[in-house]
Amino acid sequence: MTTQNLAGDFYTQCFLSEQDESGRVILNMGPQHPSTHGVLRVIIEMEGEYISRAEPVIGYLHRMHEKMGEVKTYHQYMPNMGRVDYLHALAWNWAYIGAVEKLCQIEVPRRAEFIRVITCEMNRICSHLVWWGAYLLDLGAFTPIMYAFDDREQALDLLQMITGSRLTYCYYRFGGVRTDIDNQFISGARDFCKLMKSRLPMYKDLVTDNYILRKRCEEIGELPLEMARRYGATGPVLRGSGQKYDVRRAEPYSVYPELDFDIPVFNECDAMARYRVRVAEMEQSVRIIEQALSKLPKGDVMAPKAPKRIKPPKGDVYFAVEGARGKIGVYLASDGSSTPYRLKLRSPSYSNLSLFAELAQGTLLADAVSILGSLDLVIPEIDR
Amino acid sequence: MMNILELIPAELIRILIGLVAILVFIALNALILVYVERKVAGFIQRRPGPYEVGPWGILQTLVDAVKLMGKQLFSPTGGDRLLFWAAPLLAFAPLPLLFLSIPVGKNLVAYDANLGLILILAFSGLNVLALCLAGWGSYNKWSLLGAVRSVSQAVAYEIPLLLTVLAVTLMTGTLQLSAIVESQGAWPWQWNWLVQPAGFVIFVICALAETNRAPFDLPEAESELTAGFHTEYSGMGFGLFFLAEYTAMVVVSSMCTILFLGGWKGPGPEILGVVWFFAKVYALVILMMWMRWTFPRVRFDQLLNISWRWLIPLSLFNLLYVALVVKI
Amino acid sequence: MNLFEEIREAVKGLYSLAVGMGVTGRYFVKPEVTVHYPRKTVDNIQTYSGHVELLQGKKNPLESDCIMCGTCERNCPSGCLTVKYEEIVEENPEPEKKKKKTKKMTGLIYDYSYCSLCGQCIENCPVDALGFSNHVYWAEFDRCNITLDLLARLREKLSKSS
Numbered sequence: 001m002t003t004q005n006l007a008g009d010f011y012t013q014c015f016l017s018e019q020d021e022s023g024r025v026i027l028n029m030g031p032q033h034p035s036t037h038g039v040l041r042v043i044i045e046m047e048g049e050y051i052s053r054a055e056p057v058i059g060y061l062h063r064m065h066e067k068m069g070e071v072k073t074y075h076q077y078m079p080n081m082g083r084v085d086y087l088h089a090l091a092w093n094w095a096y097i098g099a100v101e102k103l104c105q106i107e108v109p110r111r112a113e114f115i116r117v118i119t120c121e122m123n124r125i126c127s128h129l130v131w132w133g134a135y136l137l138d139l140g141a142f143t144p145i146m147y148a149f150d151d152r153e154q155a156l157d158l159l160q161m162i163t164g165s166r167l168t169y170c171y172y173r174f175g176g177v178r179t180d181i182d183n184q185f186i187s188g189a190r191d192f193c194k195l196m197k198s199r200l201p202m203y204k205d206l207v208t209d210n211y212i213l214r215k216r217c218e219e220i221g222e223l224p225l226e227m228a229r230r231y232g233a234t235g236p237v238l239r240g241s242g243q244k245y246d247v248r249r250a251e252p253y254s255v256y257p258e259l260d261f262d263i264p265v266f267n268e269c270d271a272m273a274r275y276r277v278r279v280a281e282m283e284q285s286v287r288i289i290e291q292a293l294s295k296l297p298k299g300d301v302m303a304p305k306a307p308k309r310i311k312p313p314k315g316d317v318y319f320a321v322e323g324a325r326g327k328i329g330v331y332l333a334s335d336g337s338s339t340p341y342r343l344k345l346r347s348p349s350y351s352n353l354s355l356f357a358e359l360a361q362g363t364l365l366a367d368a369v370s371i372l373g374s375l376d377l378v379i380p381e382i383d384r
Numbered sequence: 385m386m387n388i389l390e391l392i393p394a395e396l397i398r399i400l401i402g403l404v405a406i407l408v409f410i411a412l413n414a415l416i417l418v419y420v421e422r423k424v425a426g427f428i429q430r431r432p433g434p435y436e437v438g439p440w441g442i443l444q445t446l447v448d449a450v451k452l453m454g455k456q457l458f459s460p461t462g463g464d465r466l467l468f469w470a471a472p473l474l475a476f477a478p479l480p481l482l483f484l485s486i487p488v489g490k491n492l493v494a495y496d497a498n499l500g501l502i503l504i505l506a507f508s509g510l511n512v513l514a515l516c517l518a519g520w521g522s523y524n525k526w527s528l529l530g531a532v533r534s535v536s537q538a539v540a541y542e543i544p545l546l547l548t549v550l551a552v553t554l555m556t557g558t559l560q561l562s563a564i565v566e567s568q569g570a571w572p573w574q575w576n577w578l579v580q581p582a583g584f585v586i587f588v589i590c591a592l593a594e595t596n597r598a599p600f601d602l603p604e605a606e607s608e609l610t611a612g613f614h615t616e617y618s619g620m621g622f623g624l625f626f627l628a629e630y631t632a633m634v635v636v637s638s639m640c641t642i643l644f645l646g647g648w649k650g651p652g653p654e655i656l657g658v659v660w661f662f663a664k665v666y667a668l669v670i671l672m673m674w675m676r677w678t679f680p681r682v683r684f685d686q687l688l689n690i691s692w693r694w695l696i697p698l699s700l701f702n703l704l705y706v707a708l709v710v711k712i
Numbered sequence: 713m714n715l716f717e718e719i720r721e722a723v724k725g726l727y728s729l730a731v732g733m734g735v736t737g738r739y740f741v742k743p744e745v746t747v748h749y750p751r752k753t754v755d756n757i758q759t760y761s762g763h764v765e766l767l768q769g770k771k772n773p774l775e776s777d778c779i780m781c782g783t784c785e786r787n788c789p790s791g792c793l794t795v796k797y798e799e800i801v802e803e804n805p806e807p808e809k810k811k812k813k814t815k816k817m818t819g820l821i822y823d824y825s826y827c828s829l830c831g832q833c834i835e836n837c838p839v840d841a842l843g844f845s846n847h848v849y850w851a852e853f854d855r856c857n858i859t860l861d862l863l864a865r866l867r868e869k870l871s872k873s874s
Contacts, residue, residue, distance in 0.1 A: 079830035140681025146429035164761025211725030
């Protein structure tokens with residue numbers, strides 16, 4: 001059987017040529033599909049409404065971030081990090097800045113570390129709120145995303161106050177942060193924490209306790225711990241499978257060891273467990289912000305000896321932070337010049353997506369949408 | 385001239401006048417309901433809804449309708465053009481007939497058929513055929529999935545719907561809608577919904593499923609099937625489906641009002657009957673909208689489970705209970 | 713699972729749905745939180761970092777402080793800034809000494825379509841001649857209109873204010 005006569009592109013043809021004559025339907029979900037959140041494409045082989053095989057096709061949003069890292073200077077590469085994962089841009093900022101700081105051994109003032117913690121956690125709440133709304137949208141509830149965006153707007157206003165932008169931040173600098181926070185921001189952040197605490201019970205009433213939602217999430221997409229480890233899943237996906245792994249505790253960085261917070265872990269392994277992990281994480285992030293605000297020391301926000309031109313010594317370095325989607329890692333190899341020799345970005349969504357092919361097998365189409373949503377994918381991060 | 389008019393039976397003239405009134409009502413009703421739906425959604429989501437065209441945006445839907453009419457009509461290559469265009473017409477055509485025997489007030493009915501209930505149930509069943517044809521004629525896998533879903537959904541939910549209707553007719557002993565209304569009193573506690581609350585709840589759930597409204601909007605589940613059966617429709621083809629959906633909402637709400645909420649009956653003089661009827665109907669419609677903007681969508685197998693495992697046994701029990709009540 | 717438990721679960725489920733309806737019902741009557749965009753505008757524009765702008769000079773309020781060193785050009789990740797200047801050679805009256813060269817700035821071309829608002833140019837400017845503007849509502853139909861001459865823009869602004 002030649003593939004010449006078959007319809008569709010290369011990937012579809014691979015599916016079709018392996019197909020037997022049992023009348024299965026090949027369905028292209030994406031790249032323009034409402035629930036793939038961007039340009040992810042999933043080829044699905046269906047028997048009725050059941051999925052017998054699913055394969056994600058990625059690369060529609062590939063922007064060569066890693067290659068760009070090799071040709072740009074260390075300073076010039078900074079704005080790229082806000083574009084890798086636009087929902088939790090500050091974590092990526094931090095991962096890159098942290099790697100370079102580790103390589104050049106730049107000391108960061110304590111005040112700057114606290115500001116990084118506050119802004120990064122605030123950004124994490126924003127990211128989870130977007131996920132929350134979008135996941136509910138996947139499941140067919142339209143209203144929650146509006147409530148989530150209402151809350152997120154408050155946090156974005158605060159972040160705009162100090163960073164100047166609302167989504168693709170470029171705020172951290174080698175040896176500190178760009179601008180200091182003022183009293184207006186601090187009182188605003190306290191208000192935001194209060195607001196979030198008052199809104200979380202409403203979220204529980206409207207969504208978490210909702211019978212229809214529970215039926216759509218519970219026992220859907222069960223991801224055993226062994227399988228999550230096999231694929232290198234991190235973040236809420238791994239914690240939803242019962243592994244207490246959080247980079248903030250496992251490989252502590254910055255001032256996280258001084259702060260008191262829990263790592264929410266759920267053992268049910270299903271989509272609902274992942275959902276609960278994220279909602280609980282929002283609570284913990286609020287706790288972290290409050291503590292960091294009360295512990296905020298006085299002082300500089302930029303290291304006085306921060307070099308204007310970065311020319312690190314020869315060597316390589318790996319630095320990881322906990323992003324909203326999991327472990328964000330930056331591996332940097334320097335040959336002593338003003339540009340990195342190699343820059344490798346470890347994006348959590350990429351590993352989390354690779355689960356999907358195995359997880360979606362034998363589920364209903366509607367469940368596959370629910371699973372895809374519960375993995376919380378950000379497509380630009382997968383393709384980089 | 386007079387002779388010719390006399391030759392036409394009075395009943396026919398009444399039906400014709402009724403039909404014209406119904407067509408006007410369907411068009412107006414869709415315009416109003418789309419506006420109301422968007423306003424309700426807006427208020428629930430803490431935004432204003434449409435507010436640009438006309439005062440408070442009341443002309444928004446009119447403008448949208450004009451836009452839909454002005455759009456180019458596409459039909460997909462490879463699809464069955466005849467079936468593709470027959471589907472929206474078939475979705476729309478039975479709608480005027482549905483209203484024909486609905487008594488809006490005392491004596492205010494186009495054709496008071498003594499089998500009115502059967503007429504409505506029969507013609508509302510045609511809607512499924514339209515969705516099925518739309519899915520098949522589109523030559524699109526998403527549409528086809530939507531069509532398949534709509535057929536099994538309709539089959540599953542017709543049964544409990546009919547069983548609850550049967551329970552009501554068992555009590556009233558007639559299939560004439562005006563007679564069913566007459567058998568109920570003026571005050572809320574004299575209506576059928578208190579006699580058989582289970583039947584009322586089952587009817588409302590089935591009505592949601594029959595009109596493909598959220599949380600049972602599986603044939604057009606947009607996060608799963610992009611837009612389900614009307615993925616490929618543009619312009620007025622889509623507009624007719626839209627019109628059919630909103631009219632079907634009113635039809636099932638009027639059915640519910642007549643069967644369970646006392647139709648035009650209500651406290652006050654009889655002249656207020658029409659007001660009471662429409663107040664009840666639109667209250668039910670707004671309840672349906674409220675549900676749509678609150679709940680996530682159920683999964684397809686859960687949808688069928690609700691029907692086969694819960695609603696059908698419950699409606700059978702309801703029937704049994706009503707039979708006992710009538711006997712005693 | 714026996715029948716009794718299943719019925720209890722269904723009733724609890726229905727109750728949870730009613731609670732959800734209560735939440736949306738409450739929000740239905742609460743005032744809206746959105747801003748009617750063209751009619752009203754948001755009030756936090758002051759903190760927004762818009763496109764890069766040449767600032768008014770601190771020493772000479774009628775000109776920019778720019779010394780045409782080109783640091784911003786080199787530090788920009790996407791190369792959207794170009795400093796344009798012409799060299800004026802002045803005849804020195806004393807012939808044995810070198811001719812005096814002065815640079816005269818003729819423009820600072822800024823292509824906003826490539827800018828990612830990272831602020832590298834602003835931070836690296838040795839004389840702090842650059843800054844962010846609060847220009848939020850800027851949209852163009854044509855890509856070539858997005859390119860600005862920041863110097864001309866500054867001069868226009870200064871001539872308007874004086």
